[in-house]
Amino acid sequence: MVFFGCGDSIERLVEYELGGATMGTHFSIKLVAPDETIDRAELQQQFMQALQRIEAQMSTFVADSAVSRFNRSSSTEWIEVSAELCAVVESALAVSRLTDGAFDITVGPLVNLWGFGPENTAVEPPSEEEIGRVLRWVGFDKLEANCSVSQLRKSQPEVYLDLSAYAKGYAVDQLAELLDGVGQKDYLVEVGGEIRLQGHNASREKWAIAIEKPLEFERGVQTIVRLTNGSMATSGDYRNFFEYQGRRYSHTIDSRTGRPVVHNVAAVTVVSDTAAFADAIATALLVLGLEKGIELAEREEIAAYFLLRNDSAIEERMTKMFSGLLRK
Numbered sequence: 001m002v003f004f005g006c007g008d009s010i011e012r013l014v015e016y017e018l019g020g021a022t023m024g025t026h027f028s029i030k031l032v033a034p035d036e037t038i039d040r041a042e043l044q045q046q047f048m049q050a051l052q053r054i055e056a057q058m059s060t061f062v063a064d065s066a067v068s069r070f071n072r073s074s075s076t077e078w079i080e081v082s083a084e085l086c087a088v089v090e091s092a093l094a095v096s097r098l099t100d101g102a103f104d105i106t107v108g109p110l111v112n113l114w115g116f117g118p119e120n121t122a123v124e125p126p127s128e129e130e131i132g133r134v135l136r137w138v139g140f141d142k143l144e145a146n147c148s149v150s151q152l153r154k155s156q157p158e159v160y161l162d163l164s165a166y167a168k169g170y171a172v173d174q175l176a177e178l179l180d181g182v183g184q185k186d187y188l189v190e191v192g193g194e195i196r197l198q199g200h201n202a203s204r205e206k207w208a209i210a211i212e213k214p215l216e217f218e219r220g221v222q223t224i225v226r227l228t229n230g231s232m233a234t235s236g237d238y239r240n241f242f243e244y245q246g247r248r249y250s251h252t253i254d255s256r257t258g259r260p261v262v263h264n265v266a267a268v269t270v271v272s273d274t275a276a277f278a279d280a281i282a283t284a285l286l287v288l289g290l291e292k293g294i295e296l297a298e299r300e301e302i303a304a305y306f307l308l309r310n311d312s313a314i315e316e317r318m319t320k321m322f323s324g325l326l327r328k
Contacts, residue, residue, distance in 0.1 A: 012202045012203055013032050013033040013186075013202045013203075013204065014032075014033050014034075014202070015030055015031065015032050015033075015201075015202040016030070016031045016034060016040060017029065017030050017031075018031070018040065018043065018044050018047065020044075020047075020048065022048075022051040022052075022055065022171070022191065023051065023054075023055055023059060023061075023167065023168060023171065023191065023192065024061060024192075025168070025191065025192035025193075026191075026192070027047070027051065027171075027175070027189075027190060027191040027192070028188075028189075028190045029047065029175065029179075029187065029188070029189050029190070030187060030188040030201075031179075031184055031186075031187050032186035032187065032199065032200065032201060032202050033186060033202075034184055035182075035183060035184070038182055038183075038184065043178070043179075043182065046178055047175055047178065050171070050174050050175060050178060051171055051175075051191075053084075054167060054170065054171050054174065057081075057082060057084060057085045058085065058088065058163045058167040058170075059163075059167070060108065060117070060161075060162055060163075060164070066081055066082065066085050067085070067161050067163060070152060070154075070161060071108070071160045071161060073157075074157040075157070076153065076154060076155060076156065076157060077153065078146065078149075078151040078152070078153045079151060079152050079153065080149075080150060080151050081150055081151065081152050082150060083147065083150045085150075085152075086145055086146075086147040086150045086151065086152060087147055088163065088166065088167070088170055088276075089105065089143070089145045089152060089161070089163075090145040090147050091166075091276065091277075092105045092163065092166050092280060093105070093140055093143065093145060095166075095277070095280040095281060095284065096140035097140070098281075098284075098296075098300070099281070099284035099287075099288070099296065101139065101140055101255060101256050102254070102256070102283075102284040102285075102287040102288045103165065103280050103281070103283050103284035103287070104138070104139070104140045104255035104256075105140065105143070105161055105162055105163055105165075105166065106137075106138050106139060106140055106142060106143055106159055106160065106161065106162070106255065107138060107162055107253055107255040108160035108161060108162030109134045109137050109138055109158065109160045110131075110134055110135070110138055110253045110255060110258055111162055111164075111251070111253055112160075113126050113130060113131070113134050114126060114249065114251070114253060114260065115242070116251040116253075117162075123242070123244075124244045125244060125249060131258040131259065132258070134258065135258045136156075136158075137156055137158035137159055137160070138159075138255050138258070139255065140255075141155075142154055142155045142156055142159045143155075143159060143161070165235070165279060165280055165283040166276055166279055166280050168191050168192045168193075168194045168275075168279060169191075169194045169231070169233055169274070169275035169276040169277070169278060169279025169280065170275070170276040170279075171191045171194075172189050172190070172191045172194050172195065172196045172231065172275035172276075173196060173231070173274050173275050173276050175189045175191070175196075176189050176196045176198070176275075179198075180198075184198075185198065185199045186198060186199030186200050186201070187199065188201075188207055189275075191275075193233070193234060194231070194232075194233045194275045194278070194279050195209060195231060195232045195233070195275065196230070196231040196232075196274070196275045197209075197227060197228075197229070197230065197231075198228070198229050199228060199229070200228060205226075206226040206227055206228045207226065207227050207228065208224050208225075208226050209224065209225050209226075209227060209232055210222075210223075210224050211223050211224070211225065211234065211269050211305065211307075212234070212236075212267075213307075213314055214236050214237075214266035214267040214307050214309065214314060222307060222314065222316070223305075223316070223326070225271065225325055225326065226325075227271065227325070230271055230272065230273060231271065231272050231273065231274055231275035231277075231278045232269060232270070232271050232272075232275075232278060233269070233270055233272075233275055233278035233279040233282045234267055234268065234269040234270075234282060235252065235267065235268050235279075235282035235283045235285070235286040236266060236267030236268075236286070236307075237250035237251070237252050237260075237261065237265075237266055237267070237286065241260075252283070252286055252287060254287050261286065261287055261289070263289040263290065264290075264308050264309045264310060265285075265286060265289050265290050265293070265306055265307070265308055265309075266307050266308065266309040266314070267286070267306075267307045268282045268285040268286045268293065268304060268305065268306050268307075269282065269304070269305040269307075269322075270282040270285065270297075270302060270303065270304050270305075271303040271321075271322065271325060272302065272303065281297075281302060281304075282304075284296075285297060285302075285304055285306070290306055290308060290317060293306065294306070294317065294319065297319045297321075298319050298320065301321055302319060302321060303319060303321035303322040303324075303325055304318065304319045304321070304322055305317075305318045305319075305322045306318065
């Protein structure tokens with residue numbers, strides 16, 4: 001994602017930017033004309049505390065996180081977790097049901113097998129036998145959440161949670177809620193490319209968000225979307241992949257087949273009310289590919305933008321909801 005401000009013909013409002021490192025990436029927050037009563041140093045501290053709390057619960061890259069402890073457990077009994085983690089898992093499972101498993105937070109063992117997990121580096125594809133073995137542990141139907149008592153249960157000891165396609169979007173939403181809580185009206189929150197914004201930019205105009213061309217070795221702008229309220233997330237196959245014997249293997253794994261996606265959809269961008277849903281559904285649509293992805297997005301009235309890799313050209317397809325955003 002690239003961010004653009006526009007409109008220099010009128011006096012710009014004061015804009016402050018806060019940010020830092022988190023979740024293996026960076027976060028950035030732009031505040032436009034904040035009220036003088038807002039203590040920005042205290043707000044930065046609150047942001048860091050919220051992000052540290054989320055990492056401590058949901059990151060597979062943190063050995064002692066709640067998710068890591070759940071993954072290490074061999075128990076198939078109900079395990080008590082925080083109300084927040086339970087709610088996140090419950091929401092993620094709802095997206096899995098909506099997409100018939102194209103989005104699946106139990107995909108972790110396959111991600112690790114293909115060398116894209118926290119401990120591995122992709123070198124070559126796993127064998128058919130290895131894929132078949134690990135597939136037995138994967139499937140959102142092997143996980144249950146009972147959030148009335150904040151408990152999770154897996155049906156097999158090997159079931160492994162991977163919230164990487166949900167947690168960043170969720171973190172964006174949490175930071176946005178902090179800003180709403182202090183009365184900040186105009187802001188942009190970004191964590192690792194996932195975005196939520198409200199109001200207007202410092203030029204008193206809609207926020208202008210550029211969607212990248214899905215290029216491997218350079219950066220360029222494909223199109224610009226202008227928003228005043230909402231969230232945006234992109235899922236793509238062009239940054240994290242490896243090649244073996246002339247074939248390309250993406251980090252986007254289809255949990256139903258156990259293999260990386262192989263169609264020509266290079267990236268999917270979704271605009272939605274929350275960054276968590278946009279994050280998850282963009283991943284699902286990338287897994288589904290153009291035909292099934294468009295069908296789902298149109299049925300559910302999702303604003304989705306597909307970039308296709310055809311020979312040396314990049315082609316675009318979009319849902320009616322997304323097309324409406326470009327006309328505004």
